[in-house]
Amino acid sequence: MTEQLILADDLSGASEAAAQFLLRTTRIQVNCSPQPQPQPAADTRVLCIDLDTRHEPQPAVTGQVRTALASAGCPQHVLVKVDSLLRGTPEHLVRAVREALTPPGSLAPAAVVCPATPALGRTVVDGVVRVAGRPLHETDLWHAEHRTPPRSAAEALPGLDVVDVPLDLVRGPRNRLVAVLHDAARAGRTCFCDAEVDADLDALVAAAAELPGAVLVGAGGLAAAAARALPPDAQERSVCRDTAASAPRVLVVAGSAAPSLASEVAELAAAGADLVELTVADLLAGSARLPDLGATAPVTVVRPAAAPVDPSVSTRLVAALAEAVAPAAPPTAALVLTGGETARAVLDRLGVRSLRPVHADAGAVTALADDGRTVVTRPGSFGHGAALADIVTTLTHPPHQEPS
CATH class of the missing domain: 3.40.980.20 (Four-carbon acid sugar kinase, nucleotide binding domain)
Structure with a gap:
């Protein structure tokens, strides 16, 4: 069984998210499409699938998600990789994954969303994505997009019922954070969480682990936090890590x-x-x-x-x-x-x-x-x-x- 499934909205993001796990395991595969692919090796621990859905409408995203999940079997954990600047349509992915993972008559799993990647100066404070401390909507980083950058958590995920999870909750007692995430899921709401440093993302991953089936949604920072929570390969498994040979061109x-x-x-x-x-x-x-x-x-x-x-x-x-x-x-x-x-x-x-x-x-x-x-x-x-x-x-x- 694959321990960690990553669904990504584009290929560079898929590779970035998958590579966060290299310090824990080398048993990683990135599939370039959700369509039938070569089966991952039996000992693959991390499987990442590029959906190529960044600019697709909801029906297409839903179809790609269902195809990917059908090919992935029953992974222990699911992480959805979206752009750290929230370009594209992350709301379509959140909706599609929650629906696909919800058995008939059951409540949808919790969705814990945080696009922060502190190592790149990308944070979330008061529900606003910031780049080097500057609100995203005040930058020109969306110059090639079809719509304007979001000014709030609600604008980041249009059409979804979004609840802000501020820093004081993220950094407070874990049982309180788990309760907030649980209550939001029961009400059908999506949690958009603040994070400024890696420890904040670690806290979100730890809290989500206490909620059965919870889905993490974020960028490279959240993927790195999920990787830190993954037990490393056994020490006795000593392998020589493959590297690329010197390229003549x-x-x-x-x-x-x-x-x-x-x-x-x-x-x-x-x-x-x-x-x-x-x-x-x-x-x-x-x-x-x-x-x-x-x-x-x-x-x-x-x-x-x-x-x-x-x-x-x-x-x-x-x-x-x-x-x-x-x-x-x-x-x-x-x-x-x-x-x-x-x-x-x-x-x-x-x-x-x-x-x-x-x-x-x-x-x-x-x-x-x-x-x-x-x-x-x-x-x-x-x-x-x-x-x-x-x-x-x-x-x-x-x-x-x-x-x-």
Whole structure:
């Protein structure tokens, strides 16, 4: 039986959440779709499934959730991975998972929602998501979204009956917190919880563990807290952790619209990487072509040419980018894919069905794909000036890994 099932709304988030468990176990598998996949190994402890539902309507989300749960069997714990900035439609996932896990005539399980990831400066205080202390709705981090950023817990999960769980409850006696979560579940309400530090997230995970069937909903921070609560693999199970071999060629596909990505690409270009920019018009027309990567520098970066982001064509643009990139990607090249939609589209086009995370650093997850290639996924908004350059350096000069 899988101990921890993670359902994620995009692929970079799926890898990020799954990789939080690497310090506890290496028996982790990420499936790139809820559709029938290669069965995880019998000893898999953590199974993560990408639903690819960030911008899907409720009926599609419900269908994907039910398909994923049917393929996952009966996991001991369920965590729903959503964006730490609450982009997309997390309310659809919360509703779909609770409904799918509710037997006829029974009460829905408790839903404990907290998108805080303190390590990235993303917190929740008074029901408001904050980035480096600044309310989310005062930032420009939703510039590529179809709607405006939420100003409150109720706006974060529209259509659901939401109750705020403030810091004093999270940090108070556990029995009091458990009672609040239990009472909310009985009333059909969803708890949106404050958290500023990792200890707050640990308290939420511990309280949820006392409620049968409770579902955790959050970002990388809550996944890390769930991982800290998982017993580690037995010490006698000494294995040599798999690592990616030194990559002779690296293909970076910078498909995210995150503003910080431009400076990261500039750093790579300054270090000698070839930069290939494909115009939006050519991509959408299906006429974009990549050069022969055998004739380019060992590190090649592909991205849509800079242009104002039009949310109405973003999904088509990502699919077109994948169509252009996949035929040119050498099987021996390591792939670095920024943005969950970009990662999913490229791997789908290449026929990759599952990933096994082997290393994680600041949201960037290195994994071995089922076709043998090395893949690094990273949420677009997690970057800084040298982040992509650091990833490429690690791929081309991997550190020696000792047995664990």
